[in-house]
Amino acid sequence: GAGVxxxxxxxxxxxxxxxxxxxxxxxxHVSLYWYRQALGQxxxxxxxxxxxxxQDKSGLPNDRFSAERPEGSISTLTIQRTEQRDSAMYRCAxxxxxxxxTDTQYFGPGTRLTVL
Amino acid sequence: xQSVTQLDSHVSVSEGTPVLLRCNYSSSYSPSLxxxxxxxxxxxxxxxxxxxxxxxxxxxxxxxxxxxxxxxSFHLTKPSAHMSDAAExxxxxxxxxxxxxxxxxxxxxxxxxx
Numbered sequence: 154g155a156g157v158x159x160x161x162x163x164x165x166x167x168x169x170x171x172x173x174x175x176x177x178x179x180x181x182h183v184s185l186y187w188y189r190q191a192l193g194q195x196x197x198x199x200x201x202x203x204x205x206x207x208q209d210k211s212g213l214p215n216d217r218f219s220a221e222r223p224e225g226s227i228s229t230l231t232i233q234r235t236e237q238r239d240s241a242m243y244r245c246a247x248x249x250x251x252x253x254x255t256d257t258q259y260f261g262p263g264t265r266l267t268v269l
Numbered sequence: 270x271q272s273v274t275q276l277d278s279h280v281s282v283s284e285g286t287p288v289l290l291r292c293n294y295s296s297s298y299s300p301s302l303x304x305x306x307x308x309x310x311x312x313x314x315x316x317x318x319x320x321x322x323x324x325x326x327x328x329x330x331x332x333x334x335x336x337x338x339x340x341x342s343f344h345l346t347k348p349s350a351h352m353s354d355a356a357e358x359x360x361x362x363x364x365x366x367x368x369x370x371x372x373x374x375x376x377x378x379x380x381x382x383x
Contacts, residue, residue: 156312194373194375194376195359195373195374195375195376196373198370198371201369201370209370212370244313248369257315257318258315258369259315260313260314261312263312
């Protein structure tokens with residue numbers, strides 16, 4: 154079956170603009186995660202959804218970042234008033250279960266965001 | 270707190286020779302450990318995972334890893350490298366129970382020479 158998909162794959166924007174990044178998880182997966190990966194680093198956790206409920210947003214760096222998953226499937230990560238330091242690869246993952254640590258997280262290809 | 274250290278940022282091996290990618294972890298709790306691989310323009314793919322069962326874990330594509338609690342290590346090995354193994358590899362730690370947050374290492378880029 155289809156894996157996790159993300160769109161757009163590449164996004165270039167100007168400082169101060171808002172961007173919306175989309176994640177389409179594997180069908181039937183309960184949990185959805187967002188990570189951010191800076192160049193030369195491993196991904197870092199941003200937020201986690203169990204169905205439509207945002208269970209943990211402790212990794213969101215500030216209030217310019219928000220995420221939603223209104224129908225428990227597709228999720229959108231929105232960054233308002235982008236800054237150059239927001240440039241990174243944004244990765245989405247989903248897992249079948251309700252966020253147990255032993256669940257395998259399946260990752261999408263990522264969205265490369267560049268803020269000029 | 271948990272953390273993971275990948276000891277080599279780059280590893281080069283010749284095709285047909287063994288691969289060793291090193292990972293050390295720190296965890297106040299019983300850890301779950303994973304290795305993921307990332308090929309260019311692809312998502313992260315799970316190679317194998319340890320979740321407190323057998324300490325020697327076999328994964329896909331001939332990779333395996335051994336959990337050594339005394340050494341706090343979870344090194345990834347493969348007896349014979351193939352050109353298609355060239356990629357970036359990430360070691361991941363999390364708690365065995367109670368959390369879903371993956372803590373990633375900084376990655377090891379594997380180069381396979383013909």
